[in-house]
Amino acid sequence: MAAEVLGRTAALALEELYVSEREGSDSTGDGTQKQPFKTVLKALMTAGKEPFPTIYVDSQKENERWAIISKSQMKNCKKLWHREQMKSDAKEKREAEDLQRREKNLEEAKKVVIRKDPTLPEPTCVKIGALEAYRGQRVKIFGWVHRLRRQGKTLMFLVLRDGTGFLQCVLADELCQCYNGVVLSTESTVAVYGTLNLVPEGKQAPGGHELSCDYWELVGLAPAGGADNLLNEASEVEVQLNNRHMMLRGENMAKVFKVRSAVLQAFRAHFCANGYCEVS
Known part of the structure:
Protein backbone atom coordinates (compact mmCIF):
# COMPACT_ATOMS: atom_id res chain seq x y z
CA MET A 1 0.00 0.00 0.00
CA ALA A 2 2.79 2.43 0.97
CA ALA A 3 4.67 1.64 -2.23
CA GLU A 4 1.53 2.34 -4.29
CA VAL A 5 1.04 5.72 -2.60
CA LEU A 6 4.69 6.65 -3.21
CA GLY A 7 4.35 5.63 -6.84
CA ARG A 8 1.26 7.80 -7.34
CA THR A 9 2.97 10.73 -5.58
CA ALA A 10 6.01 10.41 -7.83
CA ALA A 11 3.77 10.26 -10.91
CA LEU A 12 1.94 13.41 -9.83
CA ALA A 13 5.21 15.18 -9.03
CA LEU A 14 6.54 14.50 -12.54
CA GLU A 15 3.46 15.86 -14.31
CA GLU A 16 5.20 19.24 -14.32
CA LEU A 17 8.76 20.41 -13.71
CA TYR A 18 10.05 23.93 -13.19
CA VAL A 19 13.26 25.42 -14.57
CA SER A 20 14.69 28.84 -13.72
CA GLU A 21 18.01 30.14 -15.02
CA ARG A 22 17.83 33.00 -12.50
CA GLU A 23 16.92 31.13 -9.31
CA GLY A 24 17.33 27.42 -10.10
CA SER A 25 20.04 24.93 -9.22
CA ASP A 26 20.82 21.58 -10.84
CA SER A 27 22.61 20.36 -7.71
CA THR A 28 20.06 21.26 -5.01
CA GLY A 29 16.86 21.75 -7.02
CA ASP A 30 14.08 19.16 -7.22
CA GLY A 31 11.99 20.61 -10.06
CA THR A 32 9.30 22.22 -7.90
CA GLN A 33 8.31 25.88 -7.94
CA LYS A 34 10.17 26.48 -4.69
CA GLN A 35 13.32 24.63 -5.82
CA PRO A 36 13.45 24.69 -9.62
CA PHE A 37 16.23 23.24 -11.77
CA LYS A 38 18.62 25.59 -13.52
CA THR A 39 18.63 23.84 -16.92
CA VAL A 40 15.98 22.10 -18.98
CA LEU A 41 18.42 19.24 -19.64
CA LYS A 42 18.51 18.45 -15.92
CA ALA A 43 14.70 18.37 -15.85
CA LEU A 44 14.60 15.96 -18.79
CA MET A 45 17.25 13.74 -17.22
CA THR A 46 15.23 13.69 -13.99
CA ALA A 47 12.11 12.65 -15.89
CA GLY A 48 14.20 9.92 -17.49
CA LYS A 49 12.01 8.98 -20.45
CA GLU A 50 9.40 10.20 -22.89
CA PRO A 51 6.68 11.42 -22.83
CA PHE A 52 8.15 14.21 -20.75
CA PRO A 53 6.12 16.18 -18.19
CA THR A 54 5.18 19.77 -18.85
CA ILE A 55 8.24 21.98 -18.43
CA TYR A 56 7.77 25.49 -17.05
CA VAL A 57 10.50 28.11 -17.52
CA ASP A 58 10.96 31.77 -16.60
CA SER A 59 8.25 33.86 -18.26
CA GLN A 60 9.22 36.83 -20.42
CA LYS A 61 6.06 38.72 -19.39
CA GLU A 62 6.20 41.14 -16.46
CA ASN A 63 3.08 39.94 -14.63
CA GLU A 64 3.70 36.24 -15.19
CA ARG A 65 6.22 34.11 -13.24
CA TRP A 66 6.13 30.86 -15.24
CA ALA A 67 5.48 29.93 -18.84
CA ILE A 68 5.41 26.62 -20.69
CA ILE A 69 8.63 26.00 -22.58
CA SER A 70 8.50 26.80 -26.31
CA LYS A 71 8.44 23.96 -28.83
CA SER A 72 11.72 25.05 -30.45
CA GLN A 73 13.54 25.19 -27.10
CA MET A 74 12.08 21.82 -26.10
CA LYS A 75 13.19 20.32 -29.42
CA ASN A 76 16.78 21.52 -28.93
CA CYS A 77 16.84 20.26 -25.34
CA LYS A 78 15.52 16.87 -26.44
CA LYS A 79 18.43 16.58 -28.87
CA LEU A 80 20.84 17.26 -26.01
CA TRP A 81 19.02 14.72 -23.84
CA HIS A 82 19.23 12.02 -26.52
CA ARG A 83 22.95 12.74 -26.90
CA GLU A 84 23.49 12.45 -23.14
CA GLN A 85 21.51 9.21 -23.07
CA MET A 86 23.73 7.72 -25.77
CA LYS A 87 26.84 8.76 -23.81
CA SER A 88 25.40 7.29 -20.62
CA ASP A 89 24.48 4.01 -22.32
CA ALA A 90 27.95 3.76 -23.88
CA LYS A 91 29.59 4.47 -20.52
CA GLU A 92 27.48 1.82 -18.76
CA LYS A 93 28.33 -0.68 -21.49
CA ARG A 94 32.05 0.10 -21.13
CA GLU A 95 31.91 -0.24 -17.35
CA ALA A 96 30.06 -3.55 -17.63
CA GLU A 97 32.64 -4.85 -20.11
CA ASP A 98 35.52 -3.67 -17.89
CA LEU A 99 33.95 -5.37 -14.86
CA GLN A 100 33.42 -8.59 -16.80
CA ARG A 101 37.00 -8.47 -18.10
CA ARG A 102 38.39 -7.86 -14.61
CA GLU A 103 36.38 -10.72 -13.12
CA LYS A 104 37.66 -13.00 -15.88
CA ASN A 105 41.26 -11.89 -15.23
CA LEU A 106 40.84 -12.51 -11.49
CA GLU A 107 39.48 -16.02 -12.13
CA GLU A 108 42.42 -16.78 -14.41
CA ALA A 109 44.85 -15.31 -11.87
CA LYS A 110 43.55 -17.66 -9.17
CA LYS A 111 44.81 -20.58 -11.26
CA VAL A 112 48.38 -19.25 -11.19
CA VAL A 113 50.30 -20.62 -8.19
CA ILE A 114 53.82 -19.48 -7.31
CA ARG A 115 56.18 -21.60 -5.22
CA LYS A 116 59.62 -21.20 -3.68
CA ASP A 117 62.47 -22.75 -5.63
CA PRO A 118 64.11 -25.27 -3.23
CA THR A 119 67.31 -25.28 -5.30
CA LEU A 120 68.07 -21.63 -4.50
CA PRO A 121 70.24 -20.71 -1.48
CA GLU A 122 68.50 -19.72 1.76
CA PRO A 123 67.95 -15.92 1.81
CA ALA A 227 47.07 5.92 -0.09
CA ASP A 228 45.88 7.76 -3.21
CA ASN A 229 42.35 6.70 -2.35
CA LEU A 230 42.58 8.68 0.91
CA LEU A 231 44.48 11.80 -0.09
CA ASN A 232 46.74 13.39 -2.69
CA GLU A 233 48.44 16.72 -3.37
CA ALA A 234 45.11 18.35 -4.23
CA SER A 235 43.38 17.24 -1.01
CA GLU A 236 42.05 19.91 1.33
CA VAL A 237 43.94 20.78 4.52
CA GLU A 238 41.29 19.14 6.71
CA VAL A 239 41.62 15.87 4.78
CA GLN A 240 45.41 16.00 5.07
CA LEU A 241 45.22 16.60 8.83
CA ASN A 242 42.76 13.73 9.33
CA ASN A 243 45.15 11.44 7.46
CA ARG A 244 48.37 12.79 8.93
CA HIS A 245 49.68 9.28 9.58
CA MET A 246 49.54 8.67 5.82
CA MET A 247 51.17 12.01 5.00
CA LEU A 248 54.17 11.13 7.15
CA ARG A 249 54.83 8.08 4.97
CA GLY A 250 55.59 10.29 1.98
CA GLU A 251 59.18 10.98 0.95
CA ASN A 252 59.06 14.77 1.41
CA MET A 253 57.59 14.65 4.92
CA ALA A 254 60.02 11.89 5.91
CA LYS A 255 62.97 14.02 4.76
CA VAL A 256 61.70 16.99 6.78
CA PHE A 257 61.53 14.90 9.95
CA LYS A 258 64.99 13.39 9.34
CA VAL A 259 66.50 16.88 9.03
CA ARG A 260 64.59 17.98 12.12
CA SER A 261 65.89 14.95 14.04
CA ALA A 262 69.48 15.66 12.98
CA VAL A 263 69.22 19.32 14.08
CA LEU A 264 67.75 18.36 17.48
CA GLN A 265 70.48 15.75 18.02
CA ALA A 266 73.16 18.33 17.19
CA PHE A 267 71.72 20.79 19.71
CA ARG A 268 71.49 18.08 22.38
CA ALA A 269 75.06 16.87 21.70
CA HIS A 270 76.38 20.44 21.99
CA PHE A 271 74.63 21.19 25.28
CA CYS A 272 75.44 17.78 26.79
CA ALA A 273 79.12 18.25 25.90
CA ASN A 274 79.06 21.57 27.77
CA GLY A 275 77.53 20.19 30.94
CA TYR A 276 73.90 21.14 30.40
CA CYS A 277 71.04 19.00 31.71
CA GLU A 278 67.90 18.70 29.60
CA VAL A 279 64.66 19.28 31.51
CA SER A 280 61.53 18.10 29.68
Missing part, protein backbone atom coordinates in the same frame (compact mmCIF):
# COMPACT_ATOMS: atom_id res chain seq x y z
CA THR A 124 69.29 -13.55 4.45
CA CYS A 125 66.65 -11.33 6.07
CA VAL A 126 68.00 -7.77 5.81
CA LYS A 127 66.77 -4.22 6.36
CA ILE A 128 66.76 -2.04 3.24
CA GLY A 129 69.19 0.44 4.76
CA ALA A 130 71.86 -2.28 5.12
CA LEU A 131 71.53 -3.86 1.67
CA GLU A 132 74.69 -2.46 0.07
CA ALA A 133 76.82 -5.16 1.73
CA TYR A 134 74.58 -7.91 0.29
CA ARG A 135 74.84 -7.14 -3.43
CA GLY A 136 75.00 -10.29 -5.50
CA GLN A 137 73.40 -12.33 -2.71
CA ARG A 138 69.90 -13.72 -2.19
CA VAL A 139 68.00 -11.73 0.44
CA LYS A 140 64.54 -11.48 1.99
CA ILE A 141 62.96 -8.07 2.59
CA PHE A 142 59.82 -7.08 4.46
CA GLY A 143 58.24 -3.74 3.58
CA TRP A 144 55.31 -1.65 2.44
CA VAL A 145 54.55 -1.08 -1.24
CA HIS A 146 55.41 2.59 -1.64
CA ARG A 147 54.97 2.70 -5.42
CA LEU A 148 53.65 0.20 -7.92
CA ARG A 149 53.94 0.19 -11.71
CA ARG A 150 52.67 -2.53 -14.01
CA GLN A 151 54.18 -2.89 -17.47
CA GLY A 152 51.98 -5.19 -19.49
CA LYS A 153 50.94 -8.54 -18.06
CA THR A 154 54.41 -9.95 -17.47
CA LEU A 155 56.32 -7.22 -15.65
CA MET A 156 55.75 -5.26 -12.43
CA PHE A 157 57.96 -2.80 -10.57
CA LEU A 158 57.60 -2.22 -6.84
CA VAL A 159 59.30 0.37 -4.66
CA LEU A 160 59.33 -0.91 -1.08
CA ARG A 161 60.01 1.01 2.11
CA ASP A 162 60.67 -0.34 5.60
CA GLY A 163 61.57 2.81 7.53
CA THR A 164 65.29 2.51 6.76
CA GLY A 165 65.14 3.23 3.03
CA PHE A 166 63.61 2.41 -0.33
CA LEU A 167 64.19 -0.57 -2.64
CA GLN A 168 63.12 -1.20 -6.21
CA CYS A 169 61.92 -4.74 -6.90
CA VAL A 170 61.31 -6.36 -10.29
CA LEU A 171 58.66 -9.09 -10.59
CA ALA A 172 58.20 -10.95 -13.86
CA ASP A 173 55.90 -13.55 -15.43
CA GLU A 174 53.93 -15.63 -12.90
CA LEU A 175 55.03 -13.45 -9.97
CA CYS A 176 52.83 -10.63 -11.25
CA GLN A 177 50.19 -12.82 -12.92
CA CYS A 178 49.07 -14.58 -9.74
CA TYR A 179 45.95 -13.42 -7.88
CA ASN A 180 47.89 -11.46 -5.24
CA GLY A 181 49.86 -9.76 -8.00
CA VAL A 182 46.69 -8.66 -9.78
CA VAL A 183 44.98 -7.22 -6.68
CA LEU A 184 48.14 -5.76 -5.09
CA SER A 185 47.84 -2.06 -4.19
CA THR A 186 50.11 0.55 -2.64
CA GLU A 187 50.56 0.44 1.16
CA SER A 188 50.17 -3.35 1.15
CA THR A 189 52.71 -5.28 3.24
CA VAL A 190 54.84 -7.84 1.41
CA ALA A 191 57.86 -10.10 1.85
CA VAL A 192 60.07 -10.34 -1.25
CA TYR A 193 62.81 -12.86 -2.01
CA GLY A 194 65.47 -12.41 -4.66
CA THR A 195 68.98 -11.52 -5.72
CA LEU A 196 70.23 -7.97 -5.19
CA ASN A 197 71.86 -6.61 -8.35
CA LEU A 198 73.30 -3.28 -9.45
CA VAL A 199 70.96 -1.35 -11.72
CA PRO A 200 71.85 -1.46 -15.43
CA GLU A 201 74.07 1.34 -16.71
CA GLY A 202 72.08 4.47 -17.45
CA LYS A 203 69.24 3.47 -15.12
CA GLN A 204 68.48 4.81 -11.65
CA ALA A 205 67.03 3.25 -8.52
CA PRO A 206 67.19 3.98 -4.77
CA GLY A 207 70.56 2.84 -3.42
CA GLY A 208 71.88 2.10 -6.91
CA HIS A 209 70.59 -1.49 -6.83
CA GLU A 210 67.38 -3.45 -7.39
CA LEU A 211 65.99 -6.80 -6.32
CA SER A 212 65.31 -9.39 -9.02
CA CYS A 213 62.54 -11.33 -7.29
CA ASP A 214 62.15 -15.09 -7.52
CA TYR A 215 59.32 -15.33 -4.97
CA TRP A 216 57.14 -13.07 -2.84
CA GLU A 217 54.40 -13.25 -0.24
CA LEU A 218 51.50 -10.93 0.54
CA VAL A 219 51.52 -10.25 4.28
CA GLY A 220 48.65 -7.76 4.37
CA LEU A 221 46.56 -6.32 1.54
CA ALA A 222 45.73 -2.60 1.70
CA PRO A 223 42.32 -1.32 0.54
CA ALA A 224 42.00 -0.83 -3.22
CA GLY A 225 43.57 2.42 -4.36
CA GLY A 226 46.07 2.55 -1.50
